[in-house]
Amino acid sequence: MTPVSHAVEIRDLHKHFGKLEVLRGIDFTVEPGQVVCVIGPSGSGKSTLLRCVNLLEQPTAGKVFVEGVELTHRDVDLDAARRRVGMVFQQFNLFPHMTVLENVTIAQRRVLKRGKAEAERIARDNLDRVGLSEKAASYPAQLSGGQQQRVAIARALAMNPSLMLFDEPTSALDPELVGDVLTVMRKLAEEGMTMLVVTHEMAFAREVADRVVFMDGGVIVEDGPPAQVIGSPQHERTKSFLRRVLDPTHTDV
Amino acid sequence: MTDQPIKAEPAGPGGTPPAGTGLSPRQRQQISRAVQYVVLVAAAVAAVLFVDWASLAQNFAKAEVAEQALPELFTIALKNTLIYSVGGFFFAFLFGLILALMRLSPVRPYRWLAIAYIEIFRGLPALLIFLMILFLPLALPGFEVPGDLYGQGILGLTIVGAAYMAETLRAGLQAVPKGQMEAARSLGMSYGRSMTTIIIPQAVRIVIPPTTNQFVSLLKDSSLVLFLGVSGEYVELTKFGNDLASTHANATPILVVGVTYLLVTIPLGYLATRLEKRQGKGR
Numbered sequence: 001m002t003p004v005s006h007a008v009e010i011r012d013l014h015k016h017f018g019k020l021e022v023l024r025g026i027d028f029t030v031e032p033g034q035v036v037c038v039i040g041p042s043g044s045g046k047s048t049l050l051r052c053v054n055l056l057e058q059p060t061a062g063k064v065f066v067e068g069v070e071l072t073h074r075d076v077d078l079d080a081a082r083r084r085v086g087m088v089f090q091q092f093n094l095f096p097h098m099t100v101l102e103n104v105t106i107a108q109r110r111v112l113k114r115g116k117a118e119a120e121r122i123a124r125d126n127l128d129r130v131g132l133s134e135k136a137a138s139y140p141a142q143l144s145g146g147q148q149q150r151v152a153i154a155r156a157l158a159m160n161p162s163l164m165l166f167d168e169p170t171s172a173l174d175p176e177l178v179g180d181v182l183t184v185m186r187k188l189a190e191e192g193m194t195m196l197v198v199t200h201e202m203a204f205a206r207e208v209a210d211r212v213v214f215m216d217g218g219v220i221v222e223d224g225p226p227a228q229v230i231g232s233p234q235h236e237r238t239k240s241f242l243r244r245v246l247d248p249t250h251t252d253v
Numbered sequence: 254m255t256d257q258p259i260k261a262e263p264a265g266p267g268g269t270p271p272a273g274t275g276l277s278p279r280q281r282q283q284i285s286r287a288v289q290y291v292v293l294v295a296a297a298v299a300a301v302l303f304v305d306w307a308s309l310a311q312n313f314a315k316a317e318v319a320e321q322a323l324p325e326l327f328t329i330a331l332k333n334t335l336i337y338s339v340g341g342f343f344f345a346f347l348f349g350l351i352l353a354l355m356r357l358s359p360v361r362p363y364r365w366l367a368i369a370y371i372e373i374f375r376g377l378p379a380l381l382i383f384l385m386i387l388f389l390p391l392a393l394p395g396f397e398v399p400g401d402l403y404g405q406g407i408l409g410l411t412i413v414g415a416a417y418m419a420e421t422l423r424a425g426l427q428a429v430p431k432g433q434m435e436a437a438r439s440l441g442m443s444y445g446r447s448m449t450t451i452i453i454p455q456a457v458r459i460v461i462p463p464t465t466n467q468f469v470s471l472l473k474d475s476s477l478v479l480f481l482g483v484s485g486e487y488v489e490l491t492k493f494g495n496d497l498a499s500t501h502a503n504a505t506p507i508l509v510v511g512v513t514y515l516l517v518t519i520p521l522g523y524l525a526t527r528l529e530k531r532q533g534k535g536r
């Protein structure tokens with residue numbers, strides 16, 4: 001336990017998949033209320049880092065604390081710890097056999113043991129927050145990708161998490177649907193939610209993030225305010241990544 | 254008779270007919286069609302000429318004998334066939350689900366046990382299983398299957414069906430995208446809770462068409478309870494038809510029973526295909 005509790009604290013995190021070392025010593029913290037965007041090339045370990053924060057992946061070495069609770073401790077109640085951490089996936093992962101309302105109530109009922117009426121009230125409040133209250137009775141397959149992703153956000157929010165993880169939430173969306181999801185996320189940030197966001201949306205990172213972390217090859221290369229990391233990067237690797245992302249037609253191969 | 258597409262020999266771009274036959278692919282296909290129709294007509298003529306239709310009708314479609322079968326065919330025989338096969342299906346499904354979960358368990362001995370069961374009982378003839386049940390009381394003195402002959406028949410079908418059902422259900426469980434389990438776990442659900450509320454309901458939907466087919470094959474296998482020595486109120490369709498045919502020294506009951514099976518199996522097969530198609534569209 002750390003006396004002053006950070007929202008997230010990661011110490012010397014390593015993750016191997018077989019012989020492949022995907023995370024090679026990550027140290028960083030997120031303070032309550034902060035929005036931190038993680039950027040970096042494909043395969044640099046961003047998703048793996050995020051998945052280590054709620055232990056969907058078991059780290060090979062190192063420690064992960066969420067609100068001062070060590071999730072990497074052998075005897076921790078992981079299910080209890082995960083209730084405080086919401087996660088939004090690139091592929092939405094809504095439950096296709098349930099309506100939108102059931103998607104948002106199921107974990108409230110089964111995990112938090114809320115009553116039906118209470119769970120539905122909270123679900124409707126959160127669907128309202130993401131602008132989809134009229135879709136409560138629909139099935140996921142009847143929604144657009146952008147709507148599905150907003151339902152996924154409402155589903156996570158209904159558990160009253162103190163931290164939200166987003167893994168490329170707009171990467172699977174058609175371009176015209178990206179804005180709706182980013183608007184919801186921006187509103188969430190303004191309401192003071194602690195957020196850790198893997199994204200390629202540089203405008204979002206620049207405008208909404210308190211900090212931007214650039215990862216490459218399983219290590220954090222740069223970590224600072226967006227104006228610094230995106231505006232005037234110090235490292236050559238960051239510069240070349242940003243050149244490729246911001247101006248993809250003029251990439252030197 | 255096969256309607257093989259005629260292999261186009263390497264011809265020039267203009268499609269010059271290959272040397273030797275002097276026929277184009279279209280002409281050759283027409284000839285092949287004509288030959289097939291000629292064979293069909295010849296077979297039909299031979300059947301009319303050489304089969305003794307009167308005797309066949311006397312033996313297989315004698316109305317008086319068919320009438321003898323009537324109330325009991327449905328009230329006893331079909332009812333019992335359905336009891337055996339629905340009961341067998343129910344327990345095979347439950348046991349198969351347990352085996353499938355064991356097969357996917359991180360605990361290695363569970364996996365081994367499940368694999369051993371599946372391999373053994375898929376590899377044995379169903380009849381052998383029923384004979385084993387018949388001799389069970391000799392092997393285990395004092396042991397008795399609950400539910401009399403119904404219990405024994407259902408046990409046999411469960412043992413056979415569970416092995417197939419386990420493989421189908423395992424495929425169904427594995428067909429549920431990995432992200433579903435991750436989403437459930439990230440909401441704080443335990444592994445078991447995620448399985449029961451998220452994964453298994455989706456897997457069951459996926460396996461409805463193949464399990465419908467498995468029900469049909471259990472229904473057919475229920476004829477094997479004949480070898481358990483069922484009689485009286487326990488007889489199912491096959492045993493019923495066999496007994497009646499012996500009494501009247503006439504094969505009509507066999508035909509009647511056959512039609513009764515088809516009354517159930519053909520609509521079910523149809524349903525399975527429909528469900529399969531609909532699922533194909535939904536995903």
Ligand SMILES: Nc1ncnc2c1ncn2[C@@H]1O[C@H](COP(=O)(O)OP(=O)(O)O)[C@@H](O)[C@H]1O
Nearest residue numbers: 017020022040041042043044045046047048049
């Ligand atoms: N479950 C896994 N098994 C094996 N290798 C994996 C697994 N998950 C990710 N990897 C590998 O780890 C590396 C980093 O992956 P990831 O964290 O998804 O990167 P990013 O999200 O930055 O694109 C990649 O090389 C990927 O192939």
Ligand SMILES: [Mg+2]
Nearest residue numbers: 046047048168
């Ligand atoms: Mg990724």
